[in-house]
Amino acid sequence: MKRALKIVGAALLLVAAVLLVRAVTAESRQRSASAAAPLEGFDLDAALERLAAAIRLRTVADAGGGLFDELYILAADGLPPLARLQRRDFPLGVMFTWKGTDPTLEPLLLLAHADVVPVDRPEAWTHPPFGGRRVEGFLWGRGALDDKASLMAQLEAAAWLIGQGFQPKRTVLFAFGHDEETTGKGAAAIADHLEAEGVRAHLVLDEGGMVTQGVIPGIERPVAIVGVAEKDAFSVRLTAEDVGGHASMPPPHTAAGRVGRAVALLEANPWPLEFTPAAEAFMDWLAPEMPFGQRLALRNRWLLGGAVKALYAGKPRTAAQVRTTTAVTMLSGGPQANVLPQRATAVVNYRVLPGTSRDAVLERTRQIVKDPRVQVEALPSIPPRRDVMTDPDGPGFRAVQAAIAGVFPDAVVVPYLVVGITDARHYTGLSDHVLRFAPGFLGPGDTDRIHGTDERIREADYGRMVQFYAHLIRSVQPE
Ligand SMILES: [Zn+2]
Structure with missing residues (x-):
């Protein structure tokens, strides 16, 4: 028992030492450069x-x-x-x-x-x-x-x-x-x-x-x-169609209800958090310029990456850096309160992390919606030439x-x-x-x-x- 404790203690010390060393040895990537000439005569x-x-x-x-x-x-x-x-x-x-x-x-x-x-x-x-x-x-x-x-x-x-x-x-x-x-x-x-x-x-x-x-x-x-x-951006339209009719004799789910359920599922299932190479580069370059605490965390993502990701995920502005985002932006349903809609639609705007394809986004959307009566299609927009x-x-x-x-x-x-x-x-x-x-x-x-x-x-x-x-x-x- 004593021996086991000793081993655990030594291991912890070693981890602490690695964390510290990595934090202390963070080398700045800033380079000095010659000053720009003043704009002589510029009005x-x-x-x-x-x-x-x-x-x-x-x-x-x-x-x-x-x-x-x-x-x-x-x-x-x-x-x-x-x-x-x-x-x-x-x-x-x-x-x-x-x-x-x-x-x-x-x-x-x-x-x-x-x-x-x-x-x-x-x-x-x-x-x-x-x-x-x-x-x-x-x-x-x-x-x-x-x-x-x-x-x-x-x-x-x-x-x-x-x-x-x-x-x-x-x-x-x-x-x-x-x-x-x-x-x-x-x-x-x-x-x-x-x-x-x-x-x-x-x-x-x-x-x-x-x-x-x-x-x-x-x-x-x-x-x-x-x-x-940069992220890619494109929108997906969800469409449900139905025969319509009088709202006094509705089926369990109307077209609007189906689309609403799909939208709720998409919001309940956000994309996983992920550090792309660009996000990694950001942290690598920023870390050496940060105060000790942040430097320790950013330099030791091998161990503290989960905590760093959780911090990112806490606010929409930073969360956008580490996940493909899902924004339901448009909804439409029936023409009047007492009419069962023949058609209901929602538009979801995705901002896609580099390394994830539009096809993968469509595929995941279908998997989450999992309703053969809700059609999922990409709205046209010009994709980036290369994902690099x-x-x-x-x-x-x-x-x-x-x-x-x-x-x-x-x-x-x-x-x-x-x-x-x-x-x-x-x-x-x-x-x-x-x-x-x-x-x-x-x-x-x-x-x-x-x-x-x-x-x-x-x-x-x-x-x-x-x-x-x-x-x-x-x-x-x-x-
Ligand atoms: Zn602009």
């Missing part, structure tokens, strides 16, 4: 006026091509050096080409989208959502963060560089979709065109992560989160990491999984280095402004966005 005030004018264009999805065209006209009018770029129009997007001197080099591909989501309650806004007002050091309006700031900052950066006499060796492509928030057909068409031309991109950079502060608990420094993979993660130790990530460090020297840079979807998913066939990061800044509470009320950008932050893109364009050029 931030004039640039902000152009962004404000862009925000005033109400480019919601059904705005029509003319309004999008106005956006490019105002950019071209305000930034004469952009005449150097070639413009090519697509039905739902525009691509600008800034030709490099060496056509053998793979181009840098910068993405953004010109459309914005509609505004639900304009009266709730402090300043009108399409007013483009500049108040208290902020520029207010829909698109100020998502994603007109990226689009305009990229063009500002190009114009400024041209004005400085800079000529890239490596071609720079700017591809702007006009329906990112709805169907993504614009980006898909541009990607098709580039694929048909045989283009391979050196690096693809789209929106996704930003520089955050006070958003990730336990770390005070700013954290720049760079998307290395960009290697955070690869040259693409390094380039973006260095550009971030050059402009935001205090920020910790970490790879992560984007839980929304971006246009980048259409471009994954063009490069092994597809990243999702826009150099905007998100403080506590700011995440709710995106697609929500009071979207705004701090004026000084916009200058840093332009500086970031200029720095990146220069730094991906060969010596």
Whole structure:
């Protein structure tokens, strides 16, 4: 007995030692980089006026091509050096080409989208959502963060560089979709065109992560989160049909009842928790920068992984990182209270972890619903080209990491999984280095402004966005 206790005691000590050693030896993956050059002669005030004018264009999805065209006209009018770029129009997007001197080099591909989501309650806004007002050091309006700031900052950066006499060796492509928030057909068409031309991109950079502060608990420094993979999104429709009739003589289950039961079962059976490679990378990179307690847990997932997962699962925002999510978003049944429905439907919106196929999601849905009278079908949407993660130790990530460090020297840079979807998913066939990061800044509470009320950008932050893109364009050029 004594001997057994001794063995158990020794084993526990050993485990404790391993936990400690792993926590203490966590090596930072941050790299120092040269500071970005200041934007000499750059007129931030004039640039902000152009962004404000862009925000005033109400480019919601059904705005029509003319309004999008106005956006490019105002950019071209305000930034004469952009005449150097070639413009090519697509039905739902525009691509600008800034030709490099060496056509053998793979181009840098910068993405953004010109459309914005509609505004639900304009009266709730402090300043009108399409007013483009500049108040208290902020520029207010829909698109100020998502994603007109990226689009305009990229063009500002190009114009400024041209004005400085800079000529890239490596071609720079700017591809702007006009329906990112709805169907993504614009980006898909541009990607098709580039694929048909045989283009391979050196690096693809789209929106996704930003520089955050006070958003990730336990770390005070700013954290720049760079998307290395993203979830897929698609919807499934459940349909039950019946003969109908008078509600005074109902069968035990109506069509609406069947669909309701199916929906309840789906909510009662969430997807299992899972660390995808992107989530693992996030924790690996973040751990060394965290206080001891969190570092101990994140570095010892071999033992404490279950506890870490449970922590993630506790809140919808973090749970989305570790599971395929199920959101019942639409329901419909009979036309009137006393009529048995002939048809009832529900729509379930799934956000699918990398590594899980749409077929697997459909299959699992059918298994859970287990009712031959409820039809399960996928609603059409464009799937991602490839289900791949960009290697955070690869040259693409390094380039973006260095550009971030050059402009935001205090920020910790970490790879992560984007839980929304971006246009980048259409471009994954063009490069092994597809990243999702826009150099905007998100403080506590700011995440709710995106697609929500009071979207705004701090004026000084916009200058840093332009500086970031200029720095990146220069730094991906060969010596
Ligand atoms: Zn966006």
